[in-house]
Amino acid sequence: MALMQNYARLPVSFTHGEGIWLYGDDGKRYLDALSGIAVCGLGHSHPAVTRAIQEQAGRLLHTSNLYQIPLQEALGDDLCRVSGLDAAFFCNSGAEANEAAIKLARLHGHGRGIAEPQVLVFTQSFHGRTLAALSATGNLKIQEGFSPLVPGFLRVPYGDLAAAQAVVSANPSLAAILVEPIQGEGGVRPAPAGFLAGLRDICDRQGLLLMLDEVQTGIGRTGKFFAYQHESGFLPDVLNLAKGLGNGVPIGAVLARKPVAALFSPGRHGTTFGGSPIVCAAARAVLRTMEEDRLPDRASHLGTLLATVLHNRLRNHPEVEEIRGQGLMVGVVLRRKPDALVERALAAGLLLNVTAERVIRLLPPLIIGEDEIRKIVDILAGLLES
Ligand SMILES: *Cc1c(COP(=O)(O)O)cnc(C)c1O
Numbered sequence: 001m002a003l004m005q006n007y008a009r010l011p012v013s014f015t016h017g018e019g020i021w022l023y024g025d026d027g028k029r030y031l032d033a034l035s036g037i038a039v040c041g042l043g044h045s046h047p048a049v050t051r052a053i054q055e056q057a058g059r060l061l062h063t064s065n066l067y068q069i070p071l072q073e074a075l076g077d078d079l080c081r082v083s084g085l086d087a088a089f090f091c092n093s094g095a096e097a098n099e100a101a102i103k104l105a106r107l108h109g110h111g112r113g114i115a116e117p118q119v120l121v122f123t124q125s126f127h128g129r130t131l132a133a134l135s136a137t138g139n140l141k142i143q144e145g146f147s148p149l150v151p152g153f154l155r156v157p158y159g160d161l162a163a164a165q166a167v168v169s170a171n172p173s174l175a176a177i178l179v180e181p182i183q184g185e186g187g188v189r190p191a192p193a194g195f196l197a198g199l200r201d202i203c204d205r206q207g208l209l210l211m212l213d214e215v216q217t218g219i220g221r222t223g224k225f226f227a228y229q230h231e232s233g234f235l236p237d238v239l240n241l242a243k244g245l246g247n248g249v250p251i252g253a254v255l256a257r258k259p260v261a262a263l264f265s266p267g268r269h270g271t272t273f274g275g276s277p278i279v280c281a282a283a284r285a286v287l288r289t290m291e292e293d294r295l296p297d298r299a300s301h302l303g304t305l306l307a308t309v310l311h312n313r314l315r316n317h318p319e320v321e322e323i324r325g326q327g328l329m330v331g332v333v334l335r336r337k338p339d340a341l342v343e344r345a346l347a348a349g350l351l352l353n354v355t356a357e358r359v360i361r362l363l364p365p366l367i368i369g370e371d372e373i374r375k376i377v378d379i380l381a382g383l384l385e386s
Helices: 047-057 070-083 094-111 131-136 161-170 195-206 277-292 295-314 341-347 370-385
Strands: 014-018 021-024 029-032 087-091 118-122 153-156 174-179 209-213 238-241 252-256 320-326 329-334 353-355 359-362
Touching: 029 370, 047 277, 070 087, 070 252, 070 277, 087 094, 094 118, 094 131, 094 174, 094 209, 094 238, 094 252, 118 161, 153 161, 161 174, 161 195, 174 195, 195 209, 277 295, 295 320, 295 329, 295 370, 341 353, 341 370
Parallel strands: 118 153, 118 174, 174 209, 209 238
Antiparallel strands: 014 021, 021 029, 087 252, 238 252, 320 329, 329 359, 353 359
């Protein structure tokens, strides 16, 4: 097989998908409780997305950013309207969104006369696999073998506001804080109450940019369009998106407030593919469907149901330590690393993921129904009992 073996893939491939179901080449159908890792929030083959892609594909795929792209402008307007931010830059992935944000942080720092601007990041964070993004990531396994890492990151424990304050006070070279509102790969860890607001306060007092990595939590997943919208009166300076934005077409975005966005003057950053007409058409269809079908509300309502049913079934299970998350981003924390749980779930017709060794991660499509939520828990409870 002429593929680099950087993935230990499961022994299945899918021929097609519809809604929350994926159909295997083995003739079986699988309930998708992972959504291609928080990507297919509208499920598979959503008619609005399919139609948008088909229509746009027949018209124009790509022109490059040397020309005006009205669909990109319209998508930027849509995202700024729902986020409260002022301007967008489009790229192709979550890692690229974080790279762009880190470049904005450095421009911001240099603009304030800092020779070597630093970014504060957190333990157990995940920001992607490109060099700066993996240097920002708080996981030694992901960094191992890739030194020299990109300098310019200071790290404190996730959730520890006092530690963040202390490091910011002691380091005048800090220009920004980069943080996930709920750590995804790190084990579905929600920020403790008051943490984001506290970071906002630190940034305001010290002139730092607060940059949220909502690559996984964004686009309705947690029960609001963006996870920070659970905090009242809160706005980040920079917001990084990808995964759910295109429902499967590769698109990432960085949104920013006006003065920050203005740091990217002509020539400062770029991308050949980013924000092409084809991906912007798909993403606009995603946002329109999210709003028309009130999918963030649905994620909130069904997330509560999922958490409740999980609690009822698994609360007293000897292997279950905690059930946590928000909306349809849920982690079941086990006491020990489970034995072949993902493989056993696959055999039982359920697609899920285990992250941070012992956290079962559930990220079902936001279009899922109540019966299917119960079905996920039924299968999972059966697997944990066997
Ligand atoms: C997945 C993820 C990334 C990386 O996104 P890619 O598209 O794989 O580059 C970055 N940050 C967070 C929080 C993620 O969940």
